Structure formats: structure tokens, C-alpha cells
Amino acid sequence: MGDPRADRDLPAPPAGTARGHRARHVRERDRTLHHIISAGDYYRTLLAGVERRWRSADPVPPLDELARRAEELAAFWEAFLAEPFDPERIVVDEGGRLEIRAGVLLAQALTHGTDHRTQVLTILTTLGVEHPDLDAWDYGRATGRVRSI
Numbered sequence: 496m497g498d499p500r501a502d503r504d505l506p507a508p509p510a511g512t513a514r515g516h517r518a519r520h521v522r523e524r525d526r527t528l529h530h531i532i533s534a535g536d537y538y539r540t541l542l543a544g545v546e547r548r549w550r551s552a553d554p555v556p557p558l559d560e561l562a563r564r565a566e567e568l569a570a571f572w573e574a575f576l577a578e579p580f581d582p583e584r585i586v587v588d589e590g591g592r593l594e595i596r597a598g599v600l601l602a603q604a605l606t607h608g609t610d611h612r613t614q615v616l617t618i619l620t621t622l623g624v625e626h627p628d629l630d631a632w633d634y635g636r637a638t639g640r641v642r643s644i
Contacts, residue, residue, distance in 0.1 A: 522555075524618045528565075529555045531611045535568045538604040541586045542597060543575060 533551040540547040549564060556564075582598025612629055619626045627633070635641030 520618050520622050524615055525555050527611050527615050528561050531608055532561060532564045532568060534607055535604065538600055539568065539571050541588065541600055
């Protein structure tokens, strides 16, 4: 599960933290990232009508593969959201059991990702990793979508 070398660059665990806890947190981080990315693929599948490629039930890939998938999804969202969007469009889920408005799927993609990114930040903090801010303002500044005038 995941890259066994993934925690080699992490800082030493805080005093009193057992190595077993550290390994468990690293596994949880990797599983959570895998879940976020797999869910993003599900939303992409439904919204764009493309074949689903990643599922949460699949084995957790190494961090470099998760990073590649995250970059691919980021490029999808950039392109998808640059086009006109009809939030009332009806989408049918993979099993053909639900009709879902596209706007609900987009809202779910945002809230689901936010919930789990917060979970990953908590795990990183537990591991002693100083993490970057991941809020929308920081993203906007980093991408030139928010700037001082």
C-alpha cells in the first residue's frame, strides 16, 4: 500500500510518538489522498461522460502516482470550468440508479474534497509536517486569480 519510502523525508516523530503510530498515519494519509482522487475521477466520469479509471477500492498507488493523478484531475477541472456549465443538467450515476443535477455533483466534489483535505492536513500535523495553506485565497494568489490593485 503506497510507497514504503514515502515517509523517509518526514521530520522525526514528536517526542513520545511511537513508530507504529507514524506508519499508521502515513498509511492513512495515502489512503485518504487515494480516496479524494478516486472520488474526483468519479465526478469527472459523471460530469464529462468519460470512462472511470480509479476507484477507492483499488490498491493505493505510490505518492508520485497519486500526484500525477491529482495533476491530471486539476487540468480536467481547469478545462471543464472554463466552459459554460448547466447546473440543472441531469446526470445518471454509473449504476443507473440516480438522476443527479450537475450542480449537485459540482457542489459534492467541492465539499467532499474540502472535508478530506482537512483530514490530510491533520494527519500531516500529527506527523510533524508543516503544510502549506490550501484555502481558496491562497490558490487564487498562486494562480493569479486574486491580486492586489
